Amino acid sequence: MHGGVDAGVGADEEGSSNATIDKSVGVSTIVAGEGVTSVSVSGDKTLTLVGGSSENVSKELISFGDGVEGKVDIAGKIALGTEGSTDEYGTLSSKVTINEKGTLAVNGGKFTVADATVDAGGTVAVAGGEATFEKLQTSGGTIDVTGGSASIGNMNLGAGNTTILGKVTVDKIQVGNQKEDSVVNIGTAGNDGRAGKLTITSDSLGGATYFLDPAYGNGIEQGSSLKFAGKNIDGKLIAGQNSYLVLGSTDDSELLKLFAENDSLTWGGNDGEIGAAVYVGAPITVDASGYIYADADLTSIDNLGQIAGGSVYFDSNSALVANVSNAEDGKAMITVGEGASVTVNDGSKAILVGDIRQDITYKLINNNQANQVWDKNLMAGNGMWDLKMDENGNIKANL
Numbered sequence: 097m098h099g100g101v102d103a104g105v106g107a108d109e110e111g112s113s114n115a116t117i118d119k120s121v122g123v124s125t126i127v128a129g130e131g132v133t134s135v136s137v138s139g140d141k142t143l144t145l146v147g148g149s150s151e152n153v154s155k156e157l158i159s160f161g162d163g164v165e166g167k168v169d170i171a172g173k174i175a176l177g178t179e180g181s182t183d184e185y186g187t188l189s190s191k192v193t194i195n196e197k198g199t200l201a202v203n204g205g206k207f208t209v210a211d212a213t214v215d216a217g218g219t220v221a222v223a224g225g226e227a228t229f230e231k232l233q234t235s236g237g238t239i240d241v242t243g244g245s246a247s248i249g250n251m252n253l254g255a256g257n258t259t260i261l262g263k264v265t266v267d268k269i270q271v272g273n274q275k276e277d278s279v280v281n282i283g284t285a286g287n288d289g290r291a292g293k294l295t296i297t298s299d300s301l302g303g304a305t306y307f308l309d310p311a312y313g314n315g316i317e318q319g320s321s322l323k324f325a326g327k328n329i330d331g332k333l334i335a336g337q338n339s340y341l342v343l344g345s346t347d348d349s350e351l352l353k354l355f356a357e358n359d360s361l362t363w364g365g366n367d368g369e370i371g372a373a374v375y376v377g378a379p380i381t382v383d384a385s386g387y388i389y390a391d392a393d394l395t396s397i398d399n400l401g402q403i404a405g406g407s408v409y410f411d412s413n414s415a416l417v418a419n420v421s422n423a424e425d426g427k428a429m430i431t432v433g434e435g436a437s438v439t440v441n442d443g444s445k446a447i448l449v450g451d452i453r454q455d456i457t458y459k460l461i462n463n464n465q466a467n468q469v470w471d472k473n474l475m476a477g478n479g480m481w482d483l484k485m486d487e488n489g490n491i492k493a494n495l
Contacts, residue, residue, distance in 0.1 A: 100124050100149075107132050117143045117172075124148070125186070126158045133160065134167040139197065141172040147186025147205065154185035157207075166190040170198040170218075177205030177225050184225075194218035194237065202227040202244065214239075216256050222246045234258045253278040253304050260292035271302035275385075278302070283310035283320030283339065285395045291338075295323040295346050301331025303385050307397050308339030312371070316340065316355045316363040323348060330383040332403070335372040335414070336394035337365065343388075345377025350419055350449045354477045361447075365392060365413075370445065372414040378422045381431045382406050388430075390414035406436040408461065412443030416470065417477075420458055421450035426490070428462040438463040446470035448493070449477035458491040 105115040106129040113133040117126075122144035128135055135158055137143050148155040157176070160166035168174070168190050177184045184205030192209060194200050196217030200209070204225040212229055214220060214237030220229075224244040232248045236256025239246065247265045255277035261284065271278050282292035289311030301324060308320040322333065323342040335341050342348045351373065355363050362369045371392025382388060384406040391411035394400070403409070408430060410416060418429040432438055438461060446460055460467050467489030474483050476493065485491045 102127050104129055105132065105135065117141060120144075122146070125155050128158065128160045128164075128166060130161060132166075133164055134169060136169040137172040137174055137198075139171040142175055143173070144175040144178070145186060146177060146181070146184045147207065149183050149185070151185050151206070154187060154206075157186040157188050158190060160190065168192045170194045170200055173199040173201060175201040175203055176207040176227075177203045179203045179224060181205045181225065188212075194220065202246075204244075214258075220246070222262070239264055253280065253302065257281055259284065260294045261290050263293045263295075265295045265297065267296075268298045269296055269300060269302040269304070271304045275303035278304040279397075280304060280306045282306060282308045282322055285309045285337065286311060291318060291320045293321045293323075297325050297346060299326035299328065301326065301329070301333075301386065303331055305332040305334070305397075307334045307336060308341070309336035309395055310338050312338045312365050316352060316373070319363075321348065327378060327380045328383050329380055329386040329388060331386045333386065333388050334394065334397060334400070335374060335388075335390040335392075336397075337392050338371055340373040340375060341388070341390070342375045342377060344380045345375075345419070347377065348375060350377075350477075351375040351417055354417060354447065354449055358477060358479075360475075361415075361445075368443075370413060370415045372411070373417055374410070374414070375417045375419070376429045377419050379424060379427055379429050379431065382408060382433070382436065384433055404437050406433045408432055408436070408438045408440075408463075408466070410440045410444040410466075412441040415445040415447060416460060417447045417449060418458075418460060419450035420448050420452055420456070423456060423458055426457045426459065428459040430461040432462060436463075438466045440466040440469040442469060442472065444470065445473040445475070447475050447477055448481075448483065448491070452476060452478065452481050452493050454493055454495070456493075458493070459489050460491070461489075464489045 103123040181204030201221040214234040216236030218237040233252040235254030238259040241262030255274040291310040320339040323346040372390040392413040471485040
């Protein structure tokens with residue numbers, strides 16, 4: 097590793113505008129020579145870039161000549177920062193493409209990538225430090241965060257299955273015309289499965305499909321999660337084995353507190369346990385372009401079949417947890433469109449948490465048949481409250 101060294105690279109050959117990094121090397125930055133418009137990292141090589149030593153001297157990690165809109169192509173690996181570092185800073189302003197089997201890693205420090213495309217089979221791997229992607233487009237790549245933090249300003253989903261592992265925060269989701277083919281897998285299944293935790297802070301899911309599914313761990317904290325700030329569900333949300341959705345909020349603290357403090361609720365995959373949950377932080381509406389599906393037995397969506405837009409499904413091993421602090425008197429916490437399919441199977445639980453009041457009439461969903469099924473397993477997170485549902489699905493709370 098040669099920190100403080102800015103290494104110049106020239107074109108591969110006369111007449112070429114590409115410079116290939118064909119050996120593993122570590123430097124502060126790369127400076128492209130005259131006539132070079134793209135830099136490539138070969139398939140079995142690692143280029144480590146550490147940038148500057150403070151935010152005041154944060155460096156352009158790969159720079160091109162004046163007026164050149166350079167491109168960076170990763171068939172091998174570019175590693176930003178070194179493990180454990182807190183004083184390495186830099187920016188990749190050029191367009192970066194991470195090819196199949198290619199990796200862009202962040203190991204330490206604080207780094208910003210302006211515009212990245214992750215092809216199917218490509219990987220963004222954050223093991224430490226702070227990684228910020230202003231724009232990231234993916235068509236079947238993997239974002240794998242084992243340490244540090246990863247945030248994405250604008251995430252554009254193409255066709256294919258994108259995988260999220262670890263904690264990732266996205267400000268805005270965009271999806272093209274291929275919405276039916278855009279799938280985000282949050283977590284992976286199997287004995288070696290890992291959890292994914294995706295937070296979306298804007299108000300749209302873009303019409304894509306989001307499937308949550310890791311192997312069972314020790315408690316709900318080990319599960320996969322999708323936290324979505326929006327109140328209009330315009331994406332297809334599937335909470336499978338050991339996973340939960342947070343809708344209308346990005347704060348899951350009340351949900352985690354519920355399972356940590358309530359002895360009558362057990363998180364897991366056995367009979368009578370809850371293995372998939374939908375936490376509603378404020379009243380939400382299910383758009384015709386989206387749906388909510390919760391089934392803790394689900395480990396794959398390959399054979400799930402067609403699910404009608406605007407529908408809601410809770411299997412027996414699932415729970416609706418509604419934070420009623422911002423509930424409106426008489427208004428359902430989940431609103432579906434007229435004629436929408438709503439299924440709640442026997443055994444599914446409904447739990448009210450938050451600031452419960454006696455002067456408010458609560459309602460779970462604007463479908464009375466579903467409400468009556470939930471009435472069989474209706475409870476308040478705070479056991480001091482007694483909840484009674486009438487024949488119209490209206491719930492009153494009394495001490």
